[in-house]
Amino acid sequence: MSRNHADVIIIGGGIIGCAIAYDLAKRNVKSLVIDKASAVGTEASWAGAGILTSHASTHEPYPTLCRASLALYPTLAEELRAETQIDIELIQSGTLSVFFDSTEAAGLIGLADRRVKRGFSAEVLTAEQAWQLEPELSKSIAGGVLFPEDAQVRNPKMVTALAKAAAKLGAKFQVGNPVTDFIRVREGGEEHVVGVVVNGETYYADTFIIAAGCWTGTLTAQLDVPIYVEPAKGQIVLVETMPPLFERTIDGLGIYIVPRADGKVLLGATVEFVGYDKTATVDGAKQLIDAGIAIAPELAQSTFVQTWVGLRPYAKKGPLLGYLPGYDNVVLASGHFKNGILLAPITGQLIAELITTGQPSLPLEPFQPTGV
Numbered sequence: 001m002s003r004n005h006a007d008v009i010i011i012g013g014g015i016i017g018c019a020i021a022y023d024l025a026k027r028n029v030k031s032l033v034i035d036k037a038s039a040v041g042t043e044a045s046w047a048g049a050g051i052l053t054s055h056a057s058t059h060e061p062y063p064t065l066c067r068a069s070l071a072l073y074p075t076l077a078e079e080l081r082a083e084t085q086i087d088i089e090l091i092q093s094g095t096l097s098v099f100f101d102s103t104e105a106a107g108l109i110g111l112a113d114r115r116v117k118r119g120f121s122a123e124v125l126t127a128e129q130a131w132q133l134e135p136e137l138s139k140s141i142a143g144g145v146l147f148p149e150d151a152q153v154r155n156p157k158m159v160t161a162l163a164k165a166a167a168k169l170g171a172k173f174q175v176g177n178p179v180t181d182f183i184r185v186r187e188g189g190e191e192h193v194v195g196v197v198v199n200g201e202t203y204y205a206d207t208f209i210i211a212a213g214c215w216t217g218t219l220t221a222q223l224d225v226p227i228y229v230e231p232a233k234g235q236i237v238l239v240e241t242m243p244p245l246f247e248r249t250i251d252g253l254g255i256y257i258v259p260r261a262d263g264k265v266l267l268g269a270t271v272e273f274v275g276y277d278k279t280a281t282v283d284g285a286k287q288l289i290d291a292g293i294a295i296a297p298e299l300a301q302s303t304f305v306q307t308w309v310g311l312r313p314y315a316k317k318g319p320l321l322g323y324l325p326g327y328d329n330v331v332l333a334s335g336h337f338k339n340g341i342l343l344a345p346i347t348g349q350l351i352a353e354l355i356t357t358g359q360p361s362l363p364l365e366p367f368q369p370t371g372v
């Protein structure tokens, strides 16, 4: 790879771009990751809660993709630890979903039944059984369902580890300036991109991957293909409790509570379609704190640490994985919405397979980007 030429240029160094760079590097394909921020992984991939959840039990393409990605995690965590000495804090603690009334109970128990019938695990618990597992749960809960396979990971550490491992295997990183333009030629009726412009300088490659999260549409618009990936704002509140309140992720009343290995507890997350606004609001924090205290009253005594906001990449039929319509060397990997951390390992693998062999190990047709 010369200074201004790579086999593959990846636009966007979030968890998706870095996972692809790592999987390409393992296949000896040299990539250049370009990110507009001053470091990789500072946007949604930093802000995410890191829950790896795979509740849906059907064999539809999306749940299949989620389960395939979850299954890659233990090996990936070991690989990253060996390559980078970074522990991504993969913990398979499970999720306990609590319900407060018969309507909520019906939905969750139905989900648990369907899972068990299809050979996946889920355990319906009485309120007493739930309190035995998690004594700090409110005395108002009516019961719960345990999903023991769910896990959590420390996503900021994971992006750093993926980037560091990819760099060790030859990937390059260029941060601090956005891709502002594409250099294109038309060959045999198909458009072909030959380069991208960053801060007035052109970088060339054989293949280009757009993994720019909720900014993906701005880039495809420059290629005359309208792809809608909208920002879905998510606010999180971080508190600290000592001793730790919970052993596992708790979810209920539209929020989740994630206990971290360091004693911090994360309350998340709002879902707001308000454009590229990253303001943390009192109302957002209040919703999360009120629901958190209703689930576990002792949370009212915890130390408030901070709030933050991230912009999830939402696509109506996401994720979008495959060639951009009309282009034979531009690939999209975006629109992972609420599950981008979960889906990063399988996305890295499938996109690397698509580029190197043309034969991804899971069909990408259901996720094929289409212009709108």
Ligand SMILES: Cc1cc2nc3c(=O)[nH]c(=O)nc-3n(C[C@H](O)[C@H](O)[C@H](O)COP(=O)(O)OP(=O)(O)OC[C@H]3O[C@@H](n4cnc5c(N)ncnc54)[C@H](O)[C@@H]3O)c2cc1C
Binding pocket: 011, 012, 013, 014, 015, 016, 017, 034, 035, 036, 037, 040, 041, 042, 043, 044, 045, 046, 047, 048, 049, 050, 051, 052, 177, 178, 179, 180, 211, 212, 213, 214, 215, 216, 219, 233, 234, 235, 236, 268, 269, 309, 310, 311, 312, 313, 333, 334, 335, 336, 337, 338, 339, 340, 341, 342, 343
């Ligand atoms: C509050 C919240 C909670 C979440 N919780 C979870 C969870 O528990 N589990 C889960 O699986 N997922 C979760 N997610 C979703 C997950 O974080 C995202 O789906 C995932 O991070 C998307 O990764 P990405 O790499 O596509 O996008 P991003 O991380 O946003 O990365 C895109 C990158 O592209 C760069 N970029 C954009 N435009 C340009 C340009 N023109 N030139 C160069 N670079 C550019 C940006 O700087 C950015 O670094 C959560 C998200 C939020 C916000």
